[in-house]
Amino acid sequence: MKLPSGEYEPIFRIYEDDPKTPLQIRVKQHYYNQHKFQTLDFVKNMHKKWLSFNHAKLPLLECLDLLSQLVDESDPDVEKDANIIHAYQTAERMREAYPDRPWLHLTGLIHDLGKVMSVWGEVQYAVTGDTYPLGCKPAESIVYGIQSFEGNPDLNDTVYQTKFGIYKKNCGLEKLVMTWSHDEYMYQVLKNHSTCKIPEEALYAIRFHSFYPYHSSREYLYFESEYDKNMLKNIFELNACDLYSKADERPDLQTIRPYYQSLVDEYVPGVINW
Numbered sequence: 001m002k003l004p005s006g007e008y009e010p011i012f013r014i015y016e017d018d019p020k021t022p023l024q025i026r027v028k029q030h031y032y033n034q035h036k037f038q039t040l041d042f043v044k045n046m047h048k049k050w051l052s053f054n055h056a057k058l059p060l061l062e063c064l065d066l067l068s069q070l071v072d073e074s075d076p077d078v079e080k081d082a083n084i085i086h087a088y089q090t091a092e093r094m095r096e097a098y099p100d101r102p103w104l105h106l107t108g109l110i111h112d113l114g115k116v117m118s119v120w121g122e123v124q125y126a127v128t129g130d131t132y133p134l135g136c137k138p139a140e141s142i143v144y145g146i147q148s149f150e151g152n153p154d155l156n157d158t159v160y161q162t163k164f165g166i167y168k169k170n171c172g173l174e175k176l177v178m179t180w181s182h183d184e185y186m187y188q189v190l191k192n193h194s195t196c197k198i199p200e201e202a203l204y205a206i207r208f209h210s211f212y213p214y215h216s217s218r219e220y221l222y223f224e225s226e227y228d229k230n231m232l233k234n235i236f237e238l239n240a241c242d243l244y245s246k247a248d249e250r251p252d253l254q255t256i257r258p259y260y261q262s263l264v265d266e267y268v269p270g271v272i273n274w
């Protein structure tokens with residue numbers, strides 16, 4: 001899109017219905033899998049599996065290093081780069097944008113760290129990609145649309161296909177059973193770590209940063225509480241640095257790592273249960 005200044009804005013998040021490139025084919029396949037296989041029951045099983053935090057014991061940056069093994073197959077803007085590059089790119093953008101809130105630099109660094117589930121063998125359609133709630137009617141803005149849900153048994157449930165489904169109006173996003181993904185996992189890992197000092201607003205941003213149908217397409221607003229309305233700006237602060245840093249230069253990880261280690265020591269010290 002052309003900006004008033006005459007410059008072109010970088011374009012991100014293109015999802016082609018009729019993909020021609022291996023990258024676009026990969027992305028479409030990812031979302032068709034997610035939409036077909038993520039059911040309310042599937043997510044309940046994921047909660048049992050991952051919210052027992054018995055997969056590994058690792059300090060934060062050591063776990064982050066594992067993302068050098070992960071390429072996110074849901075992402076149309078990153079073809080081959082490992083996710084660790086994106087972690088530091090996002091963090092450095094946050095550092096530039098919010099110099100007086102150091103915990104946000106760390107939030108940028110770890111916002112996608114829940115993707116480590118994939119390194120430990122989890123299927124990517126339960127780890128990466130946008131999120132949305134189960135147990136109620138899917139919103140129109142979900143990428144690839146309703147046709148991509150074909151074969152999902154939840155479509156045959158009369159309650160799950162109503163607007164409110166199993167929820168109450170304005171119940172608050174925290175009550176929603178979201179598709180299982182890196183967002184909820186990372187949020188819960190941090191909540192479970194008793195010495196975590198990252199403020200709640202930043203944890204909230206981690207938890208819902210992939211809920212594009214809500215924060216960017218402004219759907220599901222009937223589930224919002226007053227708390228959610230006040231918190232939305234925190235998602236946007238992260239989202240701007242998350243999305244628009246993908247074309248940035250690759251940071252020199254060795255040089256900047258000590259700065260992030262000092263933030264870890266202050267905000268998320270010790271060995272974490274994953």
Ligand SMILES: O[C@H]1[C@H](O)[C@@H](O)[C@H](O)[C@@H](O)[C@H]1O
Pocket residue numbers: 072074075076112128129130131209210211212
């Ligand atoms: O493909 C991307 C990627 O997986 C991100 O980590 C996630 O937050 C986005 O919502 C998704 O579109």
Ligand SMILES: [Fe+2]
Pocket residue numbers: 111112182209210
């Ligand atoms: Fe993410």
Ligand SMILES: [Fe+2]
Pocket residue numbers: 086090111112242
């Ligand atoms: Fe990200």
